[in-house]
Amino acid sequence: AQKITQTQPGMFVQEKEAVTLDCTYDTSDQSYGLFWYKQPSSGEMIFLIYQGSYDEQNATEGRYSLNFQKARKSANLVISASQLGDSAMYFCAMRGMNTGFQKLVFGTGTRLLVSP
Amino acid sequence: GAGVSQSPRYKVAKRGQDVALRCDPISGHVSLFWYQQALGQGPEFLTYFQNEAQLDKSGLPSDRFFAERPEGSVSTLKIQRTQQEDSAVYLCASSLTSRVDEQFFGPGTRLTVL
Numbered sequence: 001a002q003k004i005t006q007t008q009p010g011m012f013v014q015e016k017e018a019v020t021l022d023c024t025y026d027t028s029d030q031s032y033g034l035f036w037y038k039q040p041s042s043g044e045m046i047f048l049i050y051q052g053s054y055d056e057q058n059a060t061e062g063r064y065s066l067n068f069q070k071a072r073k074s075a076n077l078v079i080s081a082s083q084l085g086d087s088a089m090y091f092c093a094m095r096g097m098n099t100g101f102q103k104l105v106f107g108t109g110t111r112l113l114v115s116p
Numbered sequence: 117g118a119g120v121s122q123s124p125r126y127k128v129a130k131r132g133q134d135v136a137l138r139c140d141p142i143s144g145h146v147s148l149f150w151y152q153q154a155l156g157q158g159p160e161f162l163t164y165f166q167n168e169a170q171l172d173k174s175g176l177p178s179d180r181f182f183a184e185r186p187e188g189s190v191s192t193l194k195i196q197r198t199q200q201e202d203s204a205v206y207l208c209a210s211s212l213t214s215r216v217d218e219q220f221f222g223p224g225t226r227l228t229v230l
């Protein structure tokens with residue numbers, strides 16, 4: 001079975017500062033993918049970044065980077081230069097080979113609040 | 117727009133009523149997923165379609181839940197005899213193929229059962 005753990009219910013950061021959102025995972029799959037999604041108050045899930053388990057480089061997408069530490073089974077999201085519009089729920093998720101790479105398993109999320 | 121759309125956005129049902137939630141995936145997307153998101157939780161997988169075939173329905177919580185995608189495009193999630201514990205946001209997502217592709221999510225349907 002796959003499991004995602006997000007231990008930070010809420011995080012606060014000042015505008016323009018960097019913030020790290022924690023994510024650890026558990027899986028017996030050898031091949032899997034890790035995702036981060038943003039969910040604003042409007043409700044839709046917005047894809048941010050993806051990391052494959054065999055990718056040697058940490059994924060980056062603009063101000064988002066994924067700090068992937070395979071041995072520790074962690075996939076933390078780093079947001080640089082926070083903006084007010086980054087205030088939202090953030091979910092870490094994974095898919096694995098044993099589930100046919102089909103369904104996503106999500107964590108419970110972290111609410112990020114960016115203050116001026 | 118070219119995104120995933122869902123209707124209705126909000127649904128209030130009396131306990132015991134049947135409801136039908138609609139999902140229009142991105143045109144040409146092979147895979148379609150339904151997730152249930154309870155308040156304060158992350159989404160949980162319900163079911164998965166590849167074209168019109170329902171390949172995984174392991175997440176459906178009971179036989180009151182039924183999903184279909186008869187022509188491989190639009191999908192409907194039906195909940196019979198709704199219960200209060202069915203209150204949640206129901207999210208639909210689609211992806212281009214059946215492999216490791218980004219899933220694009222719709223805005224969800226918020227179901228409240230009174």
